[in-house]
Amino acid sequence: MCGIVGYVGKKRATNFLIDGLSKLEYRGYDSAGVAVENDGKVTVVKHKGRLSNLSDDLDKNVLEGTVGIGHTRWATHGEPSDINSHPHKSSKGNITVVHNGIIENYLELRKWLKEQGYEFKSQTDTEVVPNLIHYYYEGDLFKAVVKATERLEGSYALGVICGDDPDKVVAVRKDSPLIVGLGEGETFIASDIPAVISYTRNVYLLDDNEFVLVTRDGAEVLNSDGSKIDKEVYKVTWSADAAEKGGYDSFMMKEIHEQPKAIRDTLTGKISNNGVSFEGFNLTKEDLDGVDRVYIVACGTAYHAGLMGKVAIEKFAKIPVEVDIASEFRYREPLVTNKTLLITVSQSGETADTLAVLRDCKKIGAKTLAITNVVGSTISREADNVIYTMAGPEIAVASTKAYTTQVVVMNLIGMYFGQLMGSLTNESAKELEEALTLLPEKIEEVLAKKEELEEVAKILAKEQDVFFLGRGVDYALALEGSLKLKEITYIHSEAYAGGELKHGPIALIEEGTKVIALLTQTKLREKMVSNIVEVKARGAETIGVAYEGDEIDESVFNKIVRIPKVLNMVAPVVAAVSLQLLAYYTAKEKNFDIDKPRNLAKSVTVE
Ligand code: F6R
Numbered sequence: 001m002c003g004i005v006g007y008v009g010k011k012r013a014t015n016f017l018i019d020g021l022s023k024l025e026y027r028g029y030d031s032a033g034v035a036v037e038n039d040g041k042v043t044v045v046k047h048k049g050r051l052s053n054l055s056d057d058l059d060k061n062v063l064e065g066t067v068g069i070g071h072t073r074w075a076t077h078g079e080p081s082d083i084n085s086h087p088h089k090s091s092k093g094n095i096t097v098v099h100n101g102i103i104e105n106y107l108e109l110r111k112w113l114k115e116q117g118y119e120f121k122s123q124t125d126t127e128v129v130p131n132l133i134h135y136y137y138e139g140d141l142f143k144a145v146v147k148a149t150e151r152l153e154g155s156y157a158l159g160v161i162c163g164d165d166p167d168k169v170v171a172v173r174k175d176s177p178l179i180v181g182l183g184e185g186e187t188f189i190a191s192d193i194p195a196v197i198s199y200t201r202n203v204y205l206l207d208d209n210e211f212v213l214v215t216r217d218g219a220e221v222l223n224s225d226g227s228k229i230d231k232e233v234y235k236v237t238w239s240a241d242a243a244e245k246g247g248y249d250s251f252m253m254k255e256i257h258e259q260p261k262a263i264r265d266t267l268t269g270k271i272s273n274n275g276v277s278f279e280g281f282n283l284t285k286e287d288l289d290g291v292d293r294v295y296i297v298a299c300g301t302a303y304h305a306g307l308m309g310k311v312a313i314e315k316f317a318k319i320p321v322e323v324d325i326a327s328e329f330r331y332r333e334p335l336v337t338n339k340t341l342l343i344t345v346s347q348s349g350e351t352a353d354t355l356a357v358l359r360d361c362k363k364i365g366a367k368t369l370a371i372t373n374v375v376g377s378t379i380s381r382e383a384d385n386v387i388y389t390m391a392g393p394e395i396a397v398a399s400t401k402a403y404t405t406q407v408v409v410m411n412l413i414g415m416y417f418g419q420l421m422g423s424l425t426n427e428s429a430k431e432l433e434e435a436l437t438l439l440p441e442k443i444e445e446v447l448a449k450k451e452e453l454e455e456v457a458k459i460l461a462k463e464q465d466v467f468f469l470g471r472g473v474d475y476a477l478a479l480e481g482s483l484k485l486k487e488i489t490y491i492h493s494e495a496y497a498g499g500e501l502k503h504g505p506i507a508l509i510e511e512g513t514k515v516i517a518l519l520t521q522t523k524l525r526e527k528m529v530s531n532i533v534e535v536k537a538r539g540a541e542t543i544g545v546a547y548e549g550d551e552i553d554e555s556v557f558n559k560i561v562r563i564p565k566v567l568n569m570v571a572p573v574v575a576a577v578s579l580q581l582l583a584y585y586t587a588k589e590k591n592f593d594i595d596k597p598r599n600l601a602k603s604v605t606v607e
Helices: 013-022 051-058 106-115 128-136 141-150 251-257 260-268 285-290 300-317 351-364 378-382 401-421 424-448 452-460 473-490 498-503 520-537 568-589
Strands: 003-008 031-039 042-048 067-073 097-105 154-162 169-174 181-182 186-191 202-205 210-215 218-222 294-298 321-325 343-345 367-372 385-388 465-470 494-496 514-518 539-549 560-563
Touching: 003 013, 003 097, 003 169, 003 210, 003 378, 013 031, 013 051, 013 067, 013 218, 013 560, 031 051, 031 097, 042 051, 042 181, 042 218, 042 494, 051 260, 067 097, 067 154, 097 128, 097 141, 097 498, 106 473, 141 154, 141 169, 141 210, 154 385, 169 260, 186 210, 210 473, 251 401, 260 424, 285 401, 285 452, 294 300, 294 351, 294 560, 300 321, 300 343, 300 452, 300 473, 300 494, 300 568, 351 367, 367 378, 367 401, 385 401, 401 424, 401 568, 424 452, 424 560, 424 568, 452 560, 452 568, 465 473, 465 498, 473 494, 473 514, 473 568, 520 539, 539 568, 560 568
Parallel strands: 294 321, 294 343, 343 367, 367 385, 465 494, 465 514, 514 539, 539 560
Antiparallel strands: 003 067, 003 186, 031 042, 031 067, 097 154, 154 169, 169 210, 181 186, 181 202, 210 218
16 A cells, blocks of 8 residues: 655655655555655655665655655556556645545545636545645645545555745645654655664554644644643654664564564563463453454455464354455445454455454444454554554554464464363363463474475466365465465466365366365365365376374375474464465566565555
8 A cells, every 4th residue: 555754854855755655565565656845845756666666766866855755656546657656746836645445425525626616637545635735725734635635435545745835845644544654854754664663662652633834843742622642652662773674685584583582572471370361451351242243354365363262262162263364345235233253354454344344343333352462553542442463563564463363362262262261171271371471482393494386386387277275273274375376376276165165266276287185174184185186087187285203195185294293273374385485486487576576565564
């Protein structure tokens, strides 16, 4: 999704603007631009394509000025092009805007603004915003921005500058993330903390409908009537290194290697002699007894972690759970009441559909629990209860450490609910505790053998279609393995439950089709092997992922990837690392940009 930055300070604004945008590249983008104000004149430079197109231009054509805004655009309305790139300027006057989000009533506003004599150059929804602000501008930029936003429907984080009201940036957010960085003699705005972390650790996390007046002396957070909001300064605790590659060739590889630590950090403080507990958690046995249904709702990889959550809660707490995709859940008529427990899973804590589900369910009075990785994210602030995955910043578009820590948390929630309901035996609790605690070292073992997956990747890189099969939690893992592969290698891939194969998908199997079979569920292993025999008989080339030491008829497989033996319930965490490495090496073999796969954005803040 789009990235926004803004600067008011004493140094050349483009230095921060380009650096800040580079830290937001992970969000995904197809063009980039800046606007800089200098002596009342605003200059806009923008280019389709990579940020380097913009920075190369600015190296040659230096823009002086200490006030500016910048943007990386992930196209929604209008193709990626120089014209559609942000910043957008009003056709009259000097108002210049960067925007993340979607203005839903832009057609109506565009028509009305044209009647008022404004002209439009781009196909974007955003271009109505500077024109609307100009329409209301009477010498006070803040007031004009407030008036304009009263007419906007949809989602927006905006950064606005004006040559006639210099030395400030006015910003506002509604349903799109925005933070303010508070430096010494310089103040920043950005879509996310990594953009400002090398400059300051003191930030304001803006809430919806909060406006901010950014100057060299700091930032005033204001209500729409101009009254001041006493905003708490949030101190960022992680270091700038966390947002750097640290010697790896990509953030994805770095993040794959960070999983042992991420899991250790996620477990810290949550397991003790008294079992599982979560800080600040207010869900009691009475609450659970009174719950009419439990929904887990999320998108993409987080949804796959949610599928694991269903198995864990049903197994340990004997409470039925439904799992749904947020964009589907919000538009059907789910049976949510004030007795429902909604669990949302979101790495970023900003995903538009997941956030919308949380808000809809809260309106009905449902109890809400969020699992998220980002402290201060909108979802973490709005849910009644929050459990943080302690994965640290995840920059690569393809989620790795966030997923495995989410699966760990799902198991912990299952255990916790099982404790409350009295349905978790001491023996199971102990067994699971041990298995979770051992995960970091088991993952190290997978990482130590990563070259083996590099070899398998050489085979996959030549394919156009790959199938993943699994049963039980291995099916949920198959979905994740398949998503990872298609995201970064652009190989078409499907995941099926082993038992479903005969009900249609087996028609796709032909000579040489690659099938990856997950065999970590001991009780289901023989059934999976039968499924593999069936595809092999139809010409498939099969790759198995199985425990070390498990006796398996090797003749059924062209290749077996062995993973360390762990408790079945946590096996997806260990096996996921192999599948992540497989996707990574396949993308590398194909020479693709692993951290920034085409068409994808990290934080999907529009629906
Ligand atoms: C895939 C991936 C996405 C996200 C999805 C939800 O690797 O990262 O599928 O899982 O966009 O994002 P969050 O977890 O931030 O809500």
